[in-house]
Amino acid sequence: GVFSNLLVPSLNVEQLRVLTYFINSLPMEREEAALTFEIVLKIFSARTGKGGGWNYTPQYVSKLMVKLLNVDSGDLYDGVCGTGQTLIEAGKILTKKRKSFKLWGQDLNGAAYSISVMNMLIHGYKFEIACSDTLIDPQFTENNKLRQFDYVMMTPPFAVNWKSIEIEFDMYNRFKYGIPGKSKADWLFIQHAISSMTSTGKGAVLVPPGILTSGGK
Numbered sequence: 001g002v003f004s005n006l007l008v009p010s011l012n013v014e015q016l017r018v019l020t021y022f023i024n025s026l027p028m029e030r031e032e033a034a035l036t037f038e039i040v041l042k043i044f045s046a047r048t049g050k051g052g053g054w055n056y057t058p059q060y061v062s063k064l065m066v067k068l069l070n071v072d073s074g075d076l077y078d079g080v081c082g083t084g085q086t087l088i089e090a091g092k093i094l095t096k097k098r099k100s101f102k103l104w105g106q107d108l109n110g111a112a113y114s115i116s117v118m119n120m121l122i123h124g125y126k127f128e129i130a131c132s133d134t135l136i137d138p139q140f141t142e143n144n145k146l147r148q149f150d151y152v153m154m155t156p157p158f159a160v161n162w163k164s165i166e167i168e169f170d171m172y173n174r175f176k177y178g179i180p181g182k183s184k185a186d187w188l189f190i191q192h193a194i195s196s197m198t199s200t201g202k203g204a205v206l207v208p209p210g211i212l213t214s215g216g217k
Helices: 015-023 030-046 061-068 085-096 110-123 185-195
Strands: 076-078 101-107 127-131 149-154 197-205
Touching: 015 101, 030 085, 030 110, 061 085, 061 110, 061 149, 085 101, 085 110, 085 127, 085 149, 110 127, 149 185, 185 197
Parallel strands: 076 101, 076 149, 101 127, 149 197
Antiparallel strands: none
8 A cells, every 4th residue: 555645647567577676685674774875865765855845853963852751661653653763763772771661653644655665664563644734633542532542753744834713613622722823833843742642742843943033923
């Protein structure tokens, strides 16, 4: 199901066959394959600026967020997971600690979703990744309530607009601190992160400093 959200009309079947044969012939263990996958993502993101439209958080930023949270065992969630790299960094640390964990993520972009799933599969982590708009259609719920996690780590797209009327009538009561101006979706993501944490949970959300001084609501 990795490619279910992608359209590939220009796919050359013969080239794919040759590429698959080449990849399968490489004598790589899981750790080597995972590292190779991360390097390819990093190079591709650098060349395309914004990763072809999907959210790619620089590796050093992901590592910093994970270290600040001092992650331990439990459920870890990223509501704008992009290619899943922040969750992967958390998984690496918890694997070294020999802790049990599960990674949860959601992203609106179909290509990002597919890459994130591949990322998780190659690393061999236990995970659930969903493809949908986190602000208007959060996928992880229990008994009509938002699922809560032990750790939340998010790098939302900076200063994006929100348009849906569903935000103002959110059935999960996530935005109880107020509805921001149309160009201040950063505050919606922050409130979503807070609502997604358990009572003892910890979270980190990376946002631009301008949200503290910008005008409007």
